[in-house]
Amino acid sequence: MRELSYAEAIREALRQEMQRDERVFIIGEDVGVYGGAFGVTLGLVEEFGEERVIDTPISELGIAGAITGAALTGMRPVGEIMFMDFITLASEQLVNQAAKIRFMFGGKAKVPFVLRTPAGSGTGAAAQHSQSLENWFVHIPGLKVVMPSTPYDVKGLLLASIRDDNPIIFIEHKLLYKVKGAVPEEPYTIPLGTAEVKREGRDLTIVATSIMVKRSLEAAEQLAHEDIEVEVVDPRTLKPLDEETIIRSVMKTGRVLIVHEACKTGGYGGELAAIIAGSEAFDYLDAPIVRLAGRDIPIPYNRDLEYHAVPQVENIVEAARQLARGEV
Amino acid sequence: MAVPVIMPKLEMVQETATVIEWLKQEGEHVEKGEPLLVIETSKVTIEVESPASGILAGVRVGPGQVVPVTEVIAYVLQPGEELPEEVPPEATAILPPSAAPAAPPAPTPPAVSSGPPAPSVAATPVARRMAEAHGLDLSTIVGTGPRGEITRADVEAVLSAPSQPTAASRSEKVRATPAARRIARERKVDLSAVTGSGPRGRIQAADVLGAIPTPEAAPAPVATVVPLTGMRRTIAERMTTSYQTAPHITFTVRVDMSGFQEARKRLNARAEATGEARISATALIVKAVAWALKHHPWLNSTLRDEEIHLLPEINVGVAVALKDGLIVPVVHQADRKGVAKIAAEVRDLVVRAREGRLTPADITGGTFTVSNLGPFGIEQFTAIINPPQVAILAVGATQPEPVADEGGQIVVRPMMRMTLSVDHRVVDGATAARFLTDLRDVLEAPALLSW
Numbered sequence: 163m164r165e166l167s168y169a170e171a172i173r174e175a176l177r178q179e180m181q182r183d184e185r186v187f188i189i190g191e192d193v194g195v196y197g198g199a200f201g202v203t204l205g206l207v208e209e210f211g212e213e214r215v216i217d218t219p220i221s222e223l224g225i226a227g228a229i230t231g232a233a234l235t236g237m238r239p240v241g242e243i244m245f246m247d248f249i250t251l252a253s254e255q256l257v258n259q260a261a262k263i264r265f266m267f268g269g270k271a272k273v274p275f276v277l278r279t280p281a282g283s284g285t286g287a288a289a290q291h292s293q294s295l296e297n298w299f300v301h302i303p304g305l306k307v308v309m310p311s312t313p314y315d316v317k318g319l320l321l322a323s324i325r326d327d328n329p330i331i332f333i334e335h336k337l338l339y340k341v342k343g344a345v346p347e348e349p350y351t352i353p354l355g356t357a358e359v360k361r362e363g364r365d366l367t368i369v370a371t372s373i374m375v376k377r378s379l380e381a382a383e384q385l386a387h388e389d390i391e392v393e394v395v396d397p398r399t400l401k402p403l404d405e406e407t408i409i410r411s412v413m414k415t416g417r418v419l420i421v422h423e424a425c426k427t428g429g430y431g432g433e434l435a436a437i438i439a440g441s442e443a444f445d446y447l448d449a450p451i452v453r454l455a456g457r458d459i460p461i462p463y464n465r466d467l468e469y470h471a472v473p474q475v476e477n478i479v480e481a482a483r484q485l486a487r488g489e490v
Numbered sequence: 491m492a493v494p495v496i497m498p499k500l501e502m503v504q505e506t507a508t509v510i511e512w513l514k515q516e517g518e519h520v521e522k523g524e525p526l527l528v529i530e531t532s533k534v535t536i537e538v539e540s541p542a543s544g545i546l547a548g549v550r551v552g553p554g555q556v557v558p559v560t561e562v563i564a565y566v567l568q569p570g571e572e573l574p575e576e577v578p579p580e581a582t583a584i585l586p587p588s589a590a591p592a593a594p595p596a597p598t599p600p601a602v603s604s605g606p607p608a609p610s611v612a613a614t615p616v617a618r619r620m621a622e623a624h625g626l627d628l629s630t631i632v633g634t635g636p637r638g639e640i641t642r643a644d645v646e647a648v649l650s651a652p653s654q655p656t657a658a659s660r661s662e663k664v665r666a667t668p669a670a671r672r673i674a675r676e677r678k679v680d681l682s683a684v685t686g687s688g689p690r691g692r693i694q695a696a697d698v699l700g701a702i703p704t705p706e707a708a709p710a711p712v713a714t715v716v717p718l719t720g721m722r723r724t725i726a727e728r729m730t731t732s733y734q735t736a737p738h739i740t741f742t743v744r745v746d747m748s749g750f751q752e753a754r755k756r757l758n759a760r761a762e763a764t765g766e767a768r769i770s771a772t773a774l775i776v777k778a779v780a781w782a783l784k785h786h787p788w789l790n791s792t793l794r795d796e797e798i799h800l801l802p803e804i805n806v807g808v809a810v811a812l813k814d815g816l817i818v819p820v821v822h823q824a825d826r827k828g829v830a831k832i833a834a835e836v837r838d839l840v841v842r843a844r845e846g847r848l849t850p851a852d853i854t855g856g857t858f859t860v861s862n863l864g865p866f867g868i869e870q871f872t873a874i875i876n877p878p879q880v881a882i883l884a885v886g887a888t889q890p891e892p893v894a895d896e897g898g899q900i901v902v903r904p905m906m907r908m909t910l911s912v913d914h915r916v917v918d919g920a921t922a923a924r925f926l927t928d929l930r931d932v933l934e935a936p937a938l939l940s941w
Contacts, residue, residue, distance in 0.1 A: 448668075488687065488696070
């Protein structure tokens with residue numbers, strides 16, 4: 163099958179959906195003439211014009227308010243927050259308006275937007291351009307949170323998100339943009355709330371999100387040489403969450419390692435751990451649930467420190483090995 | 491007039507309160523508004539004031555007792571006044587005798603200093619509830635509350651003490667993973683008897699599985715599967731057919747092999763002299779069998795539909811064990827061949843059988859079979875007839891044995907047992923017996939071969 167990069171897969175999804183549905187438009191900082199800070203929307207303004215690919219000033223609250231309003235009037239906007247860190251500025255519209263409106267109007271109004279935003283460290287962009295803030299939005303009823311890890315998933319999930327009638331925080335990862343993978347040319351959707359077992363194994367389950375799926379798969383490959391068979395499960399959407407796939411995997415392996423880049427404290431791993439511990443899988447746990455996550459520190463600018471601030475392949479290998487050997 | 495002291499209702503949903511301590515003693519003078527006793531609700535500990543001035547009397551509850559709200563717990567009397575009659579006598583019994591209700595306002599020793607006055611123990615409601623839930627006897631717990639009452643912390647301390655005596659709490663101390671507990675539950679394994687191999691001795695699933703007796707834990711060893719094909723299939727089919735269609739009867743005789751061995755010695759000496767191959771025991775037996783068959787043609791026959799065919803040739807098959815099967819090459823017209831020739835043929839057939847080089851002619855046309863397990867040390871066995879033949883001879887090992895000789899003396903002789911199986915549809919017992927005894931005779935005296 164044809165290969166595309168993660169960024170190209172996003173662009174293709176945007177283009178195909180804008181061709182299919184004239185209500186879809188893009189709005190954000192530098193998304194037009196410049197083509198996006200990471201080149202994701204490159205060429206789209208030329209193809210669809212400035213009315214449908216709108217460059218804004220530095221005004222995140224404005225972007226969030228505009229997509230909320232446009233969605234309310236029947237458009238299907240795709241906003242972009244250039245770095246997820248800046249989403250703090252947009253949170254009033256996202257948290258107090260977009261997430262609530264459908265419920266407060268008894269379903270008479272809906273806010274079908276997608277807000278795309280890149281998260282994650284590893285680019286030397288320091289503490290204000292490297293955060294993974296997904297769990298803030300997981301906490302807000304009314305928002306859906308999607309976190310694709312592969313080019314295939316990002317296209318299918320973006321198309322499903324644009325067609326969904328709810329406000330969606332669509333979290334990409336800066337280091338994934340250039341990762342290539344097989345992507346079908348025709349449009350397709352992946353239903354929100356379906357996890358995927360990215361690799362099957364018998365000894366332990368790794369539940370990982372975003373870039374950590376890739377790193378976990380690399381770790382699993384290494385561990386296979388030690389006769390440790392790791393199963394890697396990617397939730398793909400944090401909300402709604404496909405609990406069943408995760409629980410079934412844990413019941414099979416009896417051991418679970420949760421890996422995400424966001425800071426451990428208050429991170430999504432805590433939620434996953436509690437869901438697993440409170441499920442049918444509890445009686446199958448043969449070791450404590452282990453979380454491997456970002457350190458509770460602002461991402462350092464120094465590249466060595468930055469590297470060690472979040473889980474890397476070798477950390478996953480080490481944690482998984484200990485867990486599989488019953489040393490935890 | 492006697493003023494009742496009631497247990498006050500202090501909260502919306504309060505149903506009871508616990509007496510913590512009496513601040514005034516039976517018979518003591520109290521002023522209205524003066525604290526009488528301390529009570530504890532689920533929320534607060536509070537002093538109850540005297541509803542009147544007078545003498546405290548008729549105290550009906552002691553420290554630690556739980557009393558429903560609005561219940562009368564004592565009276566305040568005017569001098570010379572009697573307790574109301576409805577006071578149940580047993581209620582006063584909880585007080586020391588010196589605190590008789592009608593007693594004058596003489597000083598009486600405070601209840602607390604005269605030893606434990608009440609049968610119950612002072613404890614907070616929470617502590618009481620916890621103790622009850624865990625089956626703890628409150629009287630065994632030392633209270634550390636402000637007035638010595640047992641608090642929640644005291645109960646917790648007892649519950650978490652390492653020397654907890656109850657079985658329930660001991661099993662809680664077993665460190666095991668949920669999976670280990672589930673497996674123990676399902677497979678009825680006592681976790682306290684399992685040694686944990688996990689961190690800090692935690693019992694893991696593998697530990698529980700390892701503690702299950704092996705017959706259950708270890709799956710039955712998987713058999714090596716060999717498909718029933720080729721020679722194996724042929725043997726299986728032919729033996730089944732034979733055993734199911736031919737009613738076998740068997741006859742065993744003991745043969746003194748002295749003469750046989752003597753004859754072989756001479757024959758071998760001859761073979762050596764002429765440079766021919768040694769005469770094997772099998773070859774000589776084949777020769778003897780052929781001789782006996784010549785005299786007993788019913789043993790050299792076959793059953794075809796409704797007819798018994800007495801066969802014109804005497805072709806003796808010799809069972810040869812292969813690595814993975816069995817084959818019966820045939821010495822054709824054995825009755826017409828000399829023993830040296832038979833020996834050479836048998837040798838050749840065995841070699842080619844083991845090398846898989848037998849021709850169809852080598853293995854067809856047999857009219858009788860000899861199976862010799864003597865070289866394996868088998869004393870005696872029965873063989874299944876090789877169809878379409880009607881008889882087979884099973885030859886055992888020749889071993890020195892004490893026997894009685896003609897004079898009744900015990901002597902040691904080389905003895906051999908051979909068993910004849912015949913198809914009773916064709917061969918009757920007497921026929922078989924005559925054949926077998928003749929065969930025995932010729933083996934014992936090979937000179938008979940020339941008969």
